[in-house]
Amino acid sequence: MARLGMGKSVVMMARVRRIVTEEARHALAAAIAAETATEAALRDITDTIARERELASALDGDDLVVEAYIVWLAEAGQQLEAARARRDAAAAAAAQARSRLNLAKAAEQAVERHIANAAEAARQDELRREQITLDEAARQHRPCFEPNGTTIARSPLANPPD
Numbered sequence: 001m002a003r004l005g006m007g008k009s010v011v012m013m014a015r016v017r018r019i020v021t022e023e024a025r026h027a028l029a030a031a032i033a034a035e036t037a038t039e040a041a042l043r044d045i046t047d048t049i050a051r052e053r054e055l056a057s058a059l060d061g062d063d064l065v066v067e068a069y070i071v072w073l074a075e076a077g078q079q080l081e082a083a084r085a086r087r088d089a090a091a092a093a094a095a096q097a098r099s100r101l102n103l104a105k106a107a108e109q110a111v112e113r114h115i116a117n118a119a120e121a122a123r124q125d126e127l128r129r130e131q132i133t134l135d136e137a138a139r140q141h142r143p144c145f146e147p148n149g150t151t152i153a154r155s156p157l158a159n160p161p162d
Contacts, residue, residue, distance in 0.1 A: 014115060017108040024101040031097040035090040042083040049076050 055061065056069035 010111070010115060010118070014108075014111045017104070017111050021101070021104040021108045024097070024104040028094070028097040028101050031090070031094040035087070035094045038083065038087040038090040042080075042087050045076065045080050045083050049073070049080065052076070 052069055052072065056066050058065075
């Protein structure tokens with residue numbers, strides 16, 4: 001890449017952008033795993049509350065079970081709210097991680113486009129230089145017509161310098 005006229009800084013920037021994108025991918029994976037874990041914990045608490053409600057509302061249950069359920073439900077409600085808050089925070093963290101990954105990908109693609117554009121510009125410059133060389137060589141070997149109609153060869157071998 002360096003021989004295409006790109007500086008070391010552009011090449012280094014491309015490497016850094018790839019690393020940042022990869023780190024953002026890992027961060028998103030971790031955030032999604034955390035979000036999934038908090039959703040599972042919330043489901044567990046919700047399921048436990050539903051089971052306990054069934055036991056307390058059984059027709060053959062006694063009053064002690066109902067009273068224990070009422071006391072337990074207050075604590076379970078707090079656990080449920082805390083689990084919801086953790087789930088919401090994990091969902092927000094996952095959304096932020098997605099945004100960071102999208103920004104990292106966009107920055108990486110911008111650097112890649114810059115490198116591709118620089119490579120194309122270098123190729124076009126090389127083609128222009130090559131065409132100039134060919135045009136110059138053709139001009140030196142093409143006959144030239146004098147105003148009186150005679151032809152003078154432009155080749156250095158046909159007309160050596162005086």
